[in-house]
Amino acid sequence: MDRIKIRELLNAKMNPKRMEHILGVEYTATALAMCYEVDLEQASLAGLLHDCAKHLSRDEKFAECRRFGITINQFEQRNPELLHAKLGACYAKDIYGVEDEAVLSAIICHTTGKPAMSTLDKIIYIADYIEPNRNKAPKLPMLRKLAFEDLDQCLFIILENTIEFLQGTSLAIDELTLETYEYYRTMLKK
Ligand code: DGI
Numbered sequence: 001m002d003r004i005k006i007r008e009l010l011n012a013k014m015n016p017k018r019m020e021h022i023l024g025v026e027y028t029a030t031a032l033a034m035c036y037e038v039d040l041e042q043a044s045l046a047g048l049l050h051d052c053a054k055h056l057s058r059d060e061k062f063a064e065c066r067r068f069g070i071t072i073n074q075f076e077q078r079n080p081e082l083l084h085a086k087l088g089a090c091y092a093k094d095i096y097g098v099e100d101e102a103v104l105s106a107i108i109c110h111t112t113g114k115p116a117m118s119t120l121d122k123i124i125y126i127a128d129y130i131e132p133n134r135n136k137a138p139k140l141p142m143l144r145k146l147a148f149e150d151l152d153q154c155l156f157i158i159l160e161n162t163i164e165f166l167q168g169t170s171l172a173i174d175e176l177t178l179e180t181y182e183y184y185r186t187m188l189k190k
């Protein structure tokens with residue numbers, strides 16, 4: 001399915017605020033793709049579709065996981081919100097016809113990250129955090145600049161911010177978020 005059609009379908013499904021966020025991630029990801037010589041079409045598709053299962057209720061998320069055969073780990077059980085990333089990749093394939101594994105991977109890891117991310121994975125993870133409609137996270141002006149200068153440093157600071165934020169809430173931190181943080185901490189020390 002082409003981008004225009006995908007935008008049209010998403011627009012019919014999502015509330016205006018979420019749609020603005022989705023479009024913000026799409027164009028931020030595309031700009032980063034220009035900067036880091038990543039395929040613009042991949043960045044645009046992954047940006048558009050990264051939250052395409054986010055509108056589902058908790059019960060709908062569980063039901064859809066059953067339908068797609070997604071096993072739910074203890075962190076996802078406690079915070080079903082996390083499931084929108086894996087389900088988003090299932091929807092991208094099933095509803096929007098995306099076959100490109102690189103795009104699907106970027107959607108799957110956009111919330112927790114994962115060790116050894118591809119440049120596209122990092123771009124989507126970062127674009128989700130810095131897109132222009134975001135305004136709550138600390139250090140946003142600095143991170144927006146850094147994203148175009150040093151992708152790994154930017155990724156690491158976002159991981160650090162996210163863990164710090166989660167530590168101040170009652171939410172359990174996903175194992176994968178911590179693994180990703182440790183992976184990039186070790187990598188950047190060298
Ligand atoms: O879907 P978005 O809101 O655009 O962004 P997202 O997919 O990054 O989800 C953001 C939320 O996910 C934010 O409230 C922090 C939370 N999150 C990120 N990593 C973890 C996490 N929540 C838990 N419980 N554990 C994590 O490791």
Ligand code: FE
Nearest residue numbers: 050051110111
């Ligand atoms: Fe998300």
Ligand code: FE
Nearest residue numbers: 025050051128
């Ligand atoms: Fe998002």
